[in-house]
Amino acid sequence: MVFFHTPSKVTAMDLSFDTIVLAIGPADDDRLDQLARVSMQVAKPTGATVVLTHVFTRDEFDEVAAELDYPSATAEDVDVILERHQSVTYLEDRFDDHGVDYEVDGVVGNVSDGIVKTAEKADADRVVISGGSRSPVGKAVFGSNAQNVLINSPCPVTYVRPQSD
DSSP states (O other), rough: EEEETTTTTEEOOOOOOOEEEEEETTTOOGHHHHHHHHHHHHHHHOOHHHHHEEOOOOHHHHHHHTTOOOOOOOOGGGGHHHSSSSSHHHHHHHHTTTTTTTTEEEEEEEEHHHHHHHHHHEEEEEEEOOOOOTTTOOOGGOOHHHHHHHHHHHSSSEEEOOOTO
């Protein structure tokens, strides 16, 4: 427990975690280590399970399925495709190396809605997301997907900023 003191009272914040949703995007290949590290900072000490998710747009799903030699894949095959996806296999190896439990749950559809629905379905205690590099003016606001997840998530969201920003 972490205690916060305000002049009128002391309150406790519950730091128990069962499930963390880690949303991986198509531009996250260069920050997989950073996303894994942030997720493990919470998952390891609490014993939480990390749900690896990637929300594919329809076109992206078809392209990835074809690249993975699964051209007849349908949206029902999303977890099969995701388990073969390079970013997921990389993260699985990292989590295995550190004894962190994980599951895979892919979605085909709207990116921000898919992340929020995955968090709701998993009864997540935390969502970890990333975003693309922004222009100097754009740094004042998040991208639309990240912003929608931050606003609509059923639990707290950790935004992992690209290291180059």
